[in-house]
Amino acid sequence: MGKILVTGATGNVGSHVVSRLAEAGLDVRAFARRPERAPAGVEAVQGDLTAPESLEPALKDVESVFLLWPGFSVGNAEEVVEAVARHARRVxxxxxxxxxxxxxxxxxxxxxxxxxxxNWTFLRPGGFAVNTLGWAEQIRQGVVRWPYGQASRALIHEKDIAAVAVHALTSAGHNGAAYHLTGPAELTQIEQVRTIGEVVGREVRWAEQPIEEAREQLLAAWGEPAFVEQALTAWGSFVAAPERAVDTVQRLLGRPALTFRQWAEDHAADFR
Incomplete structure (x- = not known):
């Protein structure tokens, strides 16, 4: 198997992709803005997909690419995709x-x-469990103030996304596939907060946040009005129409997807 380039190699998902490939003894190259943060012993190169000229050298001798796009707009994605297509066979x-x-x-x-x-494979996860780290400071204070407490989702552990990515990169039969990925069960946001509290040994209550207040807070944090509106609309929709769990992880990996409680246990230190 040829060299595999992993973009976003120090992020929540990419770091696990790099580690799994390296542990399997595969030829992996980590592409990151801060390559010194890549796992030890892995070839790492500095680069940024918003600067496509930094990608060309990283693609040398690469057969497959794990592509994670930074940001909320398309930007120069066409240039990046064309560069990948000139060098690699699979993404x-x-x-x-x-x-x-x-x-x-x-x-x-x-x-x-x-x-x-x-040859392409698209991974389409639903809600990321790791996004609940945004509640960490509020968890420590004992009250989470956020909108749509009854919104229900089947949040997925970033380790499962990475495991499916590695499976798609290293085995046959995934060309042209678009995999919807979720965790194994639905939980409301109130239940997610309660679970984190139980894991870290702290009682945490939910306080429903007005939508306008949440909008202002997210605009200040993200700076992308369109993405903020998409996010709020999506979260609101999960109240009446919960994000249902699917069994894709189990079908592809031969084991159940990791639960939200397992995720919380893995990240307990982040909430203490």
Whole structure:
């Protein structure tokens, strides 16, 4: 098997992809803005997908690419995808499951990839369990103030996304596949907070946040009004129409997806 380039190699998912590939003895190259943060013993190169000229050298002798796009807009994605297609044969793209949202940057990048001769696989996870780290300070204070407490999702552990990515990168039968990925069970946001509290040994209560207040807070943090509105609309939709768990992880990996409680146990130190 040829060399595998992992973009976003020091992030929540990419770092696990790099580690799993390295532990399997495969030839992996980590591409990151801060390559010194890559796992020890792995070839790491400095680069940024928003500066495509830094990608070309990293693609030398690369057969497969794990692609994680930084940011909320398409930007120069076409240039990046074309560079990948010039050098590699296979790409596994970390997209997202956004039902009916063909105007997202995820969908736009999928369309760019489909137009190339690359063998492609799209990973479309639903909610990331790791995003609940945004509650860490509030968890420590004992009250989480956030909107849509009854929104229910089957949050997925980043380790499971990485495991599926490695499976798609290293085995046959995934060309042209788009995999919807979730955790094994649905929990409301109130239940998620309660679970984290139980794991860290602290009683935590939920305080429903007004939507306008949440909008202002997210605009200050993200700076992308369109993405903020998409996020709020999606979260609100999960109140009446919960994000249902699917068994894709189990079908592909031959084991159940990791639970939200297992995720919380893995990250307990982040909430203490």
């Amino acid at each position: 596994v793209y970390l997209s997202a499951n956004v039902p009916g949202a063909d105007d997202t940057h995820y969908a736009a990048i999928e369309r760019l990839i489909r137009r190339t001769p690359l």
